[in-house]
Amino acid sequence: MAGILAAIQLREHGHTDVTVFEKGDRVGGTWRENTYPGLACDVPSQLYSYSFAPNPDWSHPYSPGSQIQEYFERVAVERGVIERTRFSDEVVRCEWNDERWEVETAAGHRESFDVVIAATGVLHHPRYPDIAGLASFAGACFHSARGDHAVPIDDARVGVIGTGSTGVQIVSAIRDRVRELHVFQRTAQWVLPMPNDPFGPEQLDRHRDLDYLRATHDRLSELFGKFSNAVIDASSPESEMIAAACLDNLERNVVDPDLRERLRPTYRAACKRLIASPDFYEAMQASATRLVTADIERVEPSGVRTDDGVLHELDVLVLATGFHADWFVRPMEVVGRDGLTIDAFWTPRPLAYLSIGVPGFPNFFMINGPNGPVGNFSLIEVAEYQFAYIAQLVERLANGARAIEPDLDFTESFEAERVAASRNSVWVTGCRSWYLDDRGVPATWPWPFDRFQAEMATPNWDAYKIDGSRDFAF
Ligand code: NAP
Secondary structure, eight states: OHHHHHHHHHHHTTOOOOOEEOSSSSSOTHHHHOOOTTOBOSSOTTTSSOTTSOOTTOSSSSOBHHHHHHHHHHHHHHTTOGGGEETTOOEEEEEEOSSSEEEEETTOOEEEESOEEEOOOSSOSBOOOOOTTGGGOSSEEEEGGGOOTTSOOTTOEEEEEOOSHHHHHHHHHHTTTSSEEEEEOSSOOOEEEOOOOOOOHHHHHHTTOHHHHHHHHHHHHHHHHHHHHHHHOTTSHHHHHHHHHHHHHHHHHOOSHHHHHHTOOOSOTTSSOOEEESSHHHHHTSTTEEEEOSOEEEEETTEEEETTSOEEEOSEEEEOOOBOTTOTTTTSEEEOGGGOBHHHHTSSSOOOBTTTBOTTOTTEEESSOTTSSOTTSOHHHHHHHHHHHHHHHHHHHHTTEEEEEEOHHHHHHHHHHHHHHHTTSGGGSSOOOTTBOTTSOBOSOOSOHHHHHHHHHSOOGGGEEEEEEOOOOO
16 A cells, blocks of 8 residues: 555656565555455545545445455556566565665565665564464464465354454454354454445445545545544543443443453453444354353364363364564665664664654655554555655655665654653553553554644654765656
């Protein structure tokens, strides 16, 4: 999503010598790699679209993943990204040689560039759970982002470990297909109701009007911004309303009082990423579904043994257990000034100025980099703002600067301010989540969205070290 965006927008800004490196054999990122049943985006489709490429064809307010993948492929074709992309050519190393970046791929291709934009995603590297005996399971076992469609699930006994956004979507999608569905829930979730009836013919007709679509995008952007701000600020009245809507969903839609209590979260709403689902509770009450809340003790060849001694016999085990959210550009080896590697600089944890630049790594800019707005924000919108900012750095380079990197002191004081602000956020109110770093500090943007928009509008040039001029070839 972010790489396609960057390639299109660089050209719009007059930079024609652009190469896109893609390790896969087609574009799509998250939407290429995740193909699990029920895959969808819980950000409204009209907002989860590039602002410059509105899509009248979304079938639902929250459209399925396959449509999102088709959308990105179509935009990439229409906007000339494909012909500038080297597919199946994974970048393994980028090294700054004091002038330019030397980029090397696994296939042995080497090329140098003035600027590298890393659009390598956030939730990308599967996190496999550390459960004893996992490898001994005799049936099919895979991570949600490595779905194996050759494995039959119809009429099978399926276990799903994890009830994050992914697990919830899978459970809802397969509950009527399987013989038994064992849902291993370690922590109950706050679940917002999310009605998602398909658009009718009249609505689809209105979407043909591009002005209407653009106005819808802007309206949703404003609404979603308010929603995301409310999510962050646990003391806001809107945050109370979100919690009330989730509780109402639970009370009204889960009939059995015992099941209701086991599905009831016991921490603050939105401490973990909020789940939005039209039918998770319905799926949890389907005849095939069994909610398992006992702790997993180990996996055995025939199933999952919980600490109450019960063996849950399974044919298929799905690990919806999330991602290593702190890897970012790694395992790519990035070597900046004086041999400094990004891995070393990011030990024990990633640091970036405004999530875009890293001190010691000139002309290296990230989209959706460390500590930026994630969670309930629209990542596509975030990426557009970040690219608009990066474009100004690149412009400065095109106009004679040789190298631009954030100043270390500036970056550290920005980080100190971010960490201090995150102490007031909902994410530290006592839950486990992928937002929290090794110190328990949320690795995300802790301020309202309008501050992010304002920061992205114009770089504060005082925060940058800018080396003198040279001829610049784009
Ligand atoms: P996740 O939110 O990190 O959830 C992982 C789940 O696995 C949690 O329920 C966790 O339990 C459980 N788990 C992990 N290790 C376990 C273990 N050893 N034993 C038992 N349970 C274990 O991952 P995700 O669901 O893949 O979602 C990641 C993010 O992707 C989301 O937060 C969201 O930002 C994004 N996403 C978005 C959409 C969308 O529609 N926009 C859809 C899917 C994903 P605990 O809660 O107890 O830790």
